[in-house]
Amino acid sequence: MNADAVILDIDGVLVDVADSYRRAIVESVETVYDRTIRKDDIQEFKDAGGFNNDWELTHAAALYILATEEGYGESLSAFTDAIAANGGGLEAAETVVREAIGARATQRVTGRWDRERLRDVFQQLYLGDELYRGLEGGEPDLERETIGFIHDEPVLLEPEARDRLLEGYDVGVLTGRPAAEAEIALDRVGLDDAIPLEHRFTMDDWEEGKPHPRALTTLAERFDAESVIFVGDTLDDIRTAVNASDADPDREYRGIGVLTGGLTGDEGRQKYEREGATAVLESINALPDWLDS
Numbered sequence: 001m002n003a004d005a006v007i008l009d010i011d012g013v014l015v016d017v018a019d020s021y022r023r024a025i026v027e028s029v030e031t032v033y034d035r036t037i038r039k040d041d042i043q044e045f046k047d048a049g050g051f052n053n054d055w056e057l058t059h060a061a062a063l064y065i066l067a068t069e070e071g072y073g074e075s076l077s078a079f080t081d082a083i084a085a086n087g088g089g090l091e092a093a094e095t096v097v098r099e100a101i102g103a104r105a106t107q108r109v110t111g112r113w114d115r116e117r118l119r120d121v122f123q124q125l126y127l128g129d130e131l132y133r134g135l136e137g138g139e140p141d142l143e144r145e146t147i148g149f150i151h152d153e154p155v156l157l158e159p160e161a162r163d164r165l166l167e168g169y170d171v172g173v174l175t176g177r178p179a180a181e182a183e184i185a186l187d188r189v190g191l192d193d194a195i196p197l198e199h200r201f202t203m204d205d206w207e208e209g210k211p212h213p214r215a216l217t218t219l220a221e222r223f224d225a226e227s228v229i230f231v232g233d234t235l236d237d238i239r240t241a242v243n244a245s246d247a248d249p250d251r252e253y254r255g256i257g258v259l260t261g262g263l264t265g266d267e268g269r270q271k272y273e274r275e276g277a278t279a280v281l282e283s284i285n286a287l288p289d290w291l292d293s
Helices: 021-033 040-050 054-068 075-085 088-110 117-138 159-166 180-188 215-223 234-246 265-275 285-292
Strands: 005-010 170-174 225-231 252-258 279-281
Touching: 005 215, 005 252, 005 285, 021 040, 021 054, 021 117, 040 054, 040 159, 040 234, 054 117, 088 234, 117 180, 117 225, 117 252, 117 285, 159 285, 170 215, 170 279, 215 225, 215 234, 234 252, 252 265, 252 285, 265 279, 279 285
Parallel strands: 005 170, 005 225, 225 252, 252 279
Antiparallel strands: none
């Protein structure tokens, strides 16, 4: 496969976040509101689009819980379908709730919808007490001491595959993680020293988020690449590559989906293909052989 640069997502591609970020979403809502969604429900939000930021996904999950207490009667699947129909993301979730339960009920919901507290609890659970103090600059206030879910992120990228990618291609990173958390993950998989800061895009580097193409097209420019592969674990990752092709027709962008995140099996493969994925791989470790084939 002709490719000049390979851009990698982190979550679900390089490390498994089922028991870290996804667990933090579920438990943050539970901690603040004593009710929550199931871990499997998270993929419904991811598929709806616009939830590359897991804090915003946490906010949307809490919004759904609160809305059901004010008369919203639709299933979570119907809720996320309506979000997708309204363009995806948190703003669309707010629109769905407001149109379904009316202004007064929505006002009661938003009065209890504490996004700042949800984010803070999320960070305490995910980072643990020590990292929370260092990265957030505050003192944890949960009743339990937390080691941090960040320490439960099994590495998916095997050393042989990593070395083959580094030897054969320019490698960059495009992730929704904050920069400090991206650095921790990249260090764990042996890529932190190999990928300079100018070849990374994190949450701290852009406001738009996936599937907006700016980060991907900017990395392509920095690599001076004519052909770019972007590997991700969500439909928004594939949409990012498709949107980059539209925004930058002088270069070739291909989106590759892996089945090590929330999308798995034949159903996950079909969802990727419907969004325009060039290929769907069992894991990132199959990428070097696929590129060489």
